[in-house]
Amino acid sequence: MTQLQPARIQRLDADLMRDHLREALEIYGAAMGYPASVVDARYGHAASHTTRMGFQAVGAFDTEEVLIGFGYGYTTRPGQWWYDQVADALGRNRSRQWLRDTFELCEFHVRPDQQGMGIGRWLLGTLLDSVSHSRVVLSTPDNDTRAFRLYRSEGFVDLLRGHYFPGDARPFAVLGRALAPE
Numbered sequence: 001m002t003q004l005q006p007a008r009i010q011r012l013d014a015d016l017m018r019d020h021l022r023e024a025l026e027i028y029g030a031a032m033g034y035p036a037s038v039v040d041a042r043y044g045h046a047a048s049h050t051t052r053m054g055f056q057a058v059g060a061f062d063t064e065e066v067l068i069g070f071g072y073g074y075t076t077r078p079g080q081w082w083y084d085q086v087a088d089a090l091g092r093n094r095s096r097q098w099l100r101d102t103f104e105l106c107e108f109h110v111r112p113d114q115q116g117m118g119i120g121r122w123l124l125g126t127l128l129d130s131v132s133h134s135r136v137v138l139s140t141p142d143n144d145t146r147a148f149r150l151y152r153s154e155g156f157v158d159l160l161r162g163h164y165f166p167g168d169a170r171p172f173a174v175l176g177r178a179l180a181p182e
């Protein structure tokens with residue numbers, strides 16, 4: 001692995017996350033390879049996420065205080081689009097097991113020119129340390145990506161593989177992990 005560049009990781013409350021939302025979504029677009037139209041359309045959703053129960057976020061800043069990575073999530077709950085899709089696919093018993101008192105890692109991205117230097121693992125660890133839920137769940141494209149390898153090496157297990165969300169042609173994996181009690 002390349003040596004970690006100097007960077008600072010900081011927890012972001014909802015106000016700070018909103019202050020940095022434009023830069024964060026630029027990173028999201030670059031990391032996911034999405035066009036500007038997709039990034040622009042995401043702004044309203046992302047802003048509303050900051051008001052959800054259990055919201056927690058972290059940001060990584062370079063030595064010039066420029067945001068280079070971020071992650072956020074919140075309590076997953078019935079009525080949220082992602083929860084309803086995943087609960088339906090998991091079925092009643094596994095939903096009870098996995099989606100109660102659970103933090104959904106919603107967005108997690110590092111600027112492409114800063115990836116592979118340990119920032120993502122550092123961000124993920126800091127974010128999950130600040131979460132008091134019993135479990136964490138997420139969805140990620142079902143491919144051999146850096147994200148997938150990172151989640152595996154951090155102990156995430158398969159909840160669903162090859163899952164299709166409405167409006168997206170790519171298969172996704174839904175992964176989850178228990179979080180240590182306080």
Ligand SMILES: CC(C)(COP(=O)(O)OP(=O)(O)OC[C@H]1O[C@@H](n2cnc3c(N)ncnc32)[C@H](O)[C@@H]1OP(=O)(O)O)[C@@H](O)C(=O)NCCC(=O)NCCS
Nearest residue numbers: 031108109110115116117118119120121140146147149150
């Ligand atoms: C996923 C992501 C946030 C991880 O951030 P990162 O800073 O690149 O991650 P790290 O450098 O901490 O690497 C974490 C792990 O990824 C894997 N990895 C990193 N670089 C790699 C490379 N060049 N080749 C293979 N695996 C690699 C390794 O398992 C690594 O762990 P290690 O510490 O054992 O080497 C970032 O790569 C990203 O933004 N990817 C695109 C967007 C995305 O997929 N987001 C997640 C959506 S669910």
